[in-house]
Amino acid sequence: xxxxxxxxxxxxxxxxxxxxxxxxxxxxxxxxxxxxxxxxxxxxxxxxxxxxxxxxxxxxxxxxxxxxxxxxxxxxxxxxxxxxxxxxxxxxxxxxxxxxxxxxxxxxxxxxxxxxxxxxxxxxxxxxxxxxxxxxxxxxxxxxxxxxxxxxxxxxxxxxxxxxxxxxxxxxxxxxxxxxxxxxxxxxxxxxxxxxxxxxxxxxxxxxxxxxxxxxxxxxxxxxxxxxxxxxxxxxxxxxxxxxxxxxxx
Amino acid sequence: xxxxxxxxxxxxxxxxxxxxxxxxxxxxxxxxxxxxxxxxxxxxxxxxxxxxxxxxxxxxxxxxxxxxxxxxxxxxxxxxxxxxxxxxxxxxxxxxxxxxxxxxxxxxxxxxxxxxxxxxxxxxxxxxxxxxxxxxxxxxxxxxxxxxxxxxxxxxxxxxxxxxxxxxxxxxxxxxxxxxxxxxxxxxxxxxxxxxxxxxxxxxxxxxxxxxxxxxxxxxxxxxxxxxxxxxxxxxxxxxxxxxxxxxxx
Numbered sequence: 001x002x003x004x005x006x007x008x009x010x011x012x013x014x015x016x017x018x019x020x021x022x023x024x025x026x027x028x029x030x031x032x033x034x035x036x037x038x039x040x041x042x043x044x045x046x047x048x049x050x051x052x053x054x055x056x057x058x059x060x061x062x063x064x065x066x067x068x069x070x071x072x073x074x075x076x077x078x079x080x081x082x083x084x085x086x087x088x089x090x091x092x093x094x095x096x097x098x099x100x101x102x103x104x105x106x107x108x109x110x111x112x113x114x115x116x117x118x119x120x121x122x123x124x125x126x127x128x129x130x131x132x133x134x135x136x137x138x139x140x141x142x143x144x145x146x147x148x149x150x151x152x153x154x155x156x157x158x159x160x161x162x163x164x165x166x167x168x169x170x171x172x173x174x175x176x177x178x179x180x181x182x183x184x185x186x187x188x189x190x191x192x193x194x195x196x197x198x199x200x201x202x203x204x205x206x207x208x209x210x211x212x213x214x215x216x217x218x219x220x221x222x223x224x225x226x227x228x229x230x231x232x233x234x235x236x237x238x239x240x241x242x243x244x245x246x247x248x249x250x
Numbered sequence: 251x252x253x254x255x256x257x258x259x260x261x262x263x264x265x266x267x268x269x270x271x272x273x274x275x276x277x278x279x280x281x282x283x284x285x286x287x288x289x290x291x292x293x294x295x296x297x298x299x300x301x302x303x304x305x306x307x308x309x310x311x312x313x314x315x316x317x318x319x320x321x322x323x324x325x326x327x328x329x330x331x332x333x334x335x336x337x338x339x340x341x342x343x344x345x346x347x348x349x350x351x352x353x354x355x356x357x358x359x360x361x362x363x364x365x366x367x368x369x370x371x372x373x374x375x376x377x378x379x380x381x382x383x384x385x386x387x388x389x390x391x392x393x394x395x396x397x398x399x400x401x402x403x404x405x406x407x408x409x410x411x412x413x414x415x416x417x418x419x420x421x422x423x424x425x426x427x428x429x430x431x432x433x434x435x436x437x438x439x440x441x442x443x444x445x446x447x448x449x450x451x452x453x454x455x456x457x458x459x460x461x462x463x464x465x466x467x468x469x470x471x472x473x474x475x476x477x478x479x480x481x482x483x484x485x486x487x488x489x490x491x492x493x494x495x496x497x498x499x500x
Contacts, residue, residue, distance in 0.1 A: 072476045099483050101475075140477040183498040225351075225493050226322045227390040233349050233486075240490030241498065243475050248433040248491065 001049070002030055003039040003138045005145055014064035016040050016050060026052075026060050038062065041137075045073060045144045072141050074101040075246050077195035079164065080235045081157060083110030083202030084117070089232040094129055098136035098146055100239035101247075105133070106149045108157050112204035122150050154210060158217045161197050166190055169199040169214045170234055171206060171221035181223050187245045196242070200234045251299070252280055253289040253388045255395055264314035266290050266300060276302075276310050288312065291387075295323060295394045322391050324351040325496050327445035329414065330485045331407060333360030333452030334367070339482040344379055348386035348396055350489035351497075355383070356399045358407050362454035372400050404460060408467045411447050416440055419449040419464045420484055421456060421471035431473050437495045446492070450484045 004026075010017045018026060018040075026032050032052060040050045040062065047070055050062040080102045082093060094105055109116070117125065129148045137145045152160065161167050168186065190196060199206075199214060206214070215221070224237050254276075260267045268276060268290075276282050284302050290312065291297045297320055300312040330352045332343060344355055359366070367375065379398045387395045402410065411417050418436065440446060449456075449464060456464070465471070474487050 096480075096483050096486070099477055099479050100487065101477065140479065142477060182500075183494065226497055227349055227351065227392060229349050229390065230346075233346050236346070236483075236486055237350065237490045237493070240487045241494040243487070244433065244491040244494045247476055250432075 001037060001039050002026075002032075003041060003047070003141065005041045005134060005137065006043075008043045011042060014048075016062050016064075018060040018062065019058060023058060023060055027055060032060075037065070039068070040064070041143050047143045070141070070143055073144055074103070074243065075192040076190065076242065077103045077164075078239065078242060079104035079106060079160075079195070079197040080239070081106045081108055081161075081197060081199040082235060083108060083200065083206070083231070084113040084115045084151065085202050085231045086114050091129070091132055093232055093235055094132045094148065095136045096236050097239055098133050098142065099140040100236060101243050102146050102235070102239055103144070104147045104149075105129075106157070106160065107151045108199075109151055109153060110202045111207035111210055113202045117151055126150055154213060157199070158213070161217060161219070163195070164197040165194040166196040167199075167214075167217070167219040168196070168222045169206065169211070169219045170201065170224050170238075171211055171214075172223055172228065173205075173211075181221075183222060183224070183241055184245070186220065186222060187242065192246065198235070198238055200231060200238075203231050251287060251289050252276075252282075253291060253297070253391065255291045255384060255387065256293075258293045261292060264298075266312050266314075268310040268312065269308060273308060273310055277305060282310075287315070289318070290314070291393050297393045320391070320393055323394055324353070324493065325442040326440065326492065327353045327414075328489065328492060329354035329356060329410075329445070329447040330489070331356045331358055331411075331447060331449040332485060333358055333450065333456070333481070334363040334365045334401065335452050335481045336364050341379070341382055343482055343485055344382045344398065345386045346486050347489055348383050348392065349390040350486060351493050352396050352485070352489055353394070354397045354399075355379075356407065356410065357401045358449075359401055359403060360452045361457035361460055363452045367401055376400055404463060407449070408463070411467060411469070413445070414447040415444040416446040417449075417464075417467070417469040418446070418472045419456065419461070419469045420451065420474050420488075421461055421464075422473055422478065423455075423461075433472060433474070433491055434495070436470065436472060437492065440496075442496065448485070448488055450481060450488075453481050 004022045006016050034052050037049055037051050041047045047068045048064040049066045051065050052062045054061045084107050133148055134145050224234050254272045256266050287299055287301050290300045297318045298314040299316045301315050302312045304311045334357050383396050383398055474484050
């Protein structure tokens with residue numbers, strides 16, 4: 001059944017109004033009719049099967065028939081911080097990272113990021129990123145849409161990280177020779193309900209200044225498996241690993 | 251240090267000859283000179299630091315200085331069988347799947363594959379796929395290059411699968427409601443040194459005929475985590491999960 005995230009203002013108890021892009025999708029792409037059903041996700045992560053009772057010129061009205069008990073959200077909060085990569089890799093990370101359970105995406109302007117985005121360009125990019133994440137949430141049956149931030153500086157990143165329970169950064173240099181630095185040693189200390197922030201460098205990795213700054217801010221260096229991963233593969237590996245530990249082993 | 255896979259014929263005890271694309275890469279891209287070092291991977295998975303002693307017109311000659319003890323290969327054999335997906339997704343799977351530890355890639359013409367490739371088109375594609383996998387192996391510091399097959403039929407797939415210790419296929423329909431169908435229940439029964447073959451459907455999933463055929467051939471249905479993954483995300487999730495269990499928990 002098709003899913004839609006319905007904004008807070010469009011819920012009135014168990015009645016919903018669907019407008020704009022989702023209206024278009026229901027009426028013109030899915031060609032649904034009155035009496036058809038869909039799944040509506042509420043802003044608080046609840047979801048329900050809803051039946052369409054009227055299709056107007058710009059609004060679809062539907063009513064909750066049955067609240068669902070879904071468990072597609074990970075039991076931990078995971079923020080992926082990514083040094084801005086080249087090309088369309090950031091969009092790949094947003095799409096796949098949403099499927100794999102990230103709850104928060106934060107791009108940052110790293111010393112070795114080749115891409116530099118000014119505020120004007122970013123203003124156009126952010127809505128596009130949010131659209132990718134919303135669509136990936138619908139497709140993967142998530143009940144909450146991950147947040148996407150605008151690009152932050154290194155100082156802003158350190159401020160943001162202060163509220164997280166666990167802080168990691170992928171830093172091969174620090175850990176290459178140590179067999180004891182296996183991910184499970186770290187992940188098995190994390191408890192359900194806690195929050196994790198994980199920083200991944202851009203193509204060239206972190207600069208020494210950044211690595212030192214992250215350590216000073218309380219980040220622990222981790223190694224992401226025995227092979228060298230590309231910058232865009234690294235967050236997907238971490239997310240899949242956290243999913244295995246928290247969702248598939250328990 | 252840059253890595254190159256050197257074919258069997260170009261090894262003579264501890265002397266190697268580097269030709270063709272790798273020659274070009276060393277001389278024109280990396281601009282190495284006599285006396286510089288590189289890592290050479292031998293056909294049997296051994297690797298060594300080698301020093302260049304002469305650069306000729308079409309051949310770089312180098313000699314082994316030190317054999318390395320690397321552990322970047324997973325302790326299990328993992329074959330990814332993928333129903334042919336649309337667009338360039340297969341190439342994404344080859345690249346990322348190599349980074350994540352697959353040892354064998356087998357595309358198959360599924361009932362719901364939108365793409366249909368004839369033998370003429372495939373003849374052109376296969377060398378390109380092998381190049382992607384070779385380059386990803388070098389970049390990710392693997393010491394063996396995964397094999398890539400040409401597209402197989404469903405009957406061929408069943409024949410190939412006969413030699414594997416464990417056979418799985420991703421089939422959400424069969425497992426949606428069962429909390430006990432967690433991946434760890436399956437993976438924790440697998441032992442080091444064993445072989446696993448995992449089938450992933452194309453965008454539309456497996457047909458009922460295919461699902462029944464796979465079950466008859468001894469494949470077990472598995473669910474890939476609590477969210478619905480796109481066809482190209484599914485093999486990456488499985489591979490990262492196997493890496494976590496076999497490489498990061500032990």
